[in-house]
Amino acid sequence: MKGTYLGEFEELVMLSVGVLHPEGYGVAIKNHIEKLTTRKVTLSTVHAALHRLQNKGFLASEFGEATKERGGKRKKIFTITIAGSKALRASRGWREEMWATIPDIALG
C-alpha cells in the first residue's frame, strides 16, 4: 500500500488508539468503535488493521500487563507514532478543508 492514504476503518482504529491512550489495545478499541458507530465490529478485523498500521509505521506497540481475565496473557498496547500522527493530521486537514468549502446545497 503506497502513499499515506488511510482506509476508513484504519483511520477509526488509529483515532481510537489515540482516544484510549495509554490503554489502546484490541478489545478496548473494538468496544470503543462499536459504541461510537453502533455497528458490529469483529476482533479479528481490528487486529488485522492494527498490524497493517504497525507495518506501515503508523503505530508502535509494547506489552502491557497480564490479567486473570486474559488467562494470564499480556495485552499489547498500541501508540501512535510521529509518522502516524502526521498521516492523521494530513487526512483531517483535507477533510476540514473540504467541509469548510462545501456548499449547503450539495449536502441536500
Add this chain to the structure above:
Amino acid sequence: MRNDNQSNPPKWASRFLHWYCKQSLLEEIEGDINEEYYSILKNSGRKNANHYYINQVFRFFRPFAITALKINNMFIHSVLKNYLLVSFRNLKSDLLNTSLSVLGLFLALLCSMVIYRVAQYELTHDQFHEKAELIYRVNYDETKNPNSSRRLATVGPPLGPAIKEFYPEVKDAVRLRYSRPSIVASNDQRFNEDGIFYVDPSFFSIFSFPLTQGSIATALSQANHVVITEEMAIKYFGDNNPMGKILTFNNFYK
C-alpha cells in the same frame, strides 16, 4: 453441565489457534479472545461463550496471523502468494461466481477420475491369465438374418470340438456350462451354491488358475471330477484333506 465456577474455553479450538497462529501474535490474540470469552461467560453463559470462542478462532485464521511456512524457493513463494491473493480477492468480491467455478472444477475432476478408473477396470479385467491375449470367446450373432436381431452370449455345445476340428488356427477349446444354484453337500455340511460350471478338461490348459493340490492332467480327467476353491474346501471339509472326498450335488453323484 459443569459444576466449576470458572469454565475454560474449548480445548480443541484453543489447540487449533496455537497451531496456526504466529508465535509473535499468539499472546495478544489469545489474550484478547480470552478477555471477551470470560466477559460473555459471565453475562450469557457457557454455551454462548464457547460459540463465541470457536467463532473467533476461525475468524482469526487470516493471512496476517498465520505462521509463515518455509519455502526456500523465492520465486515459487512469491508466485504462490500472488495466486493465493488473487483467488482470495475473487472469492471476496464475487462469492457465488467463485464457488460455482470451484464446484465446476471439482465436478470435472471427479468425473474424469471416475471415467479413468472405470476404463482401467474394464481394460485390465482378467488379465492375470497367462494366455489372455490368445483367449477368445465365441458369441452368437443373428443380426445378419433379416428375420431376427438376436445376439446371444452362448453357442451350442457342438461348436467346441467342431471349431477345433475345422480351423487349425484354433489350438484348443473349452466349453463352460452354467448350472443353476443347487444344494451341494458333503458328509457334514450342506449349502446352496451358485457359480457351478460344467467344463471341458482343457479348462486348465487355457485359463491360468493354479491348483493347490492335484495336477492339471488329472483334475478334470473324468466326468465326475470336481475342482473347488480353498474356501469351499474349508467350508465343506474343515481341516480335513478334501482330495478324494465326495460332494453330492442335488443328491446325484456327479
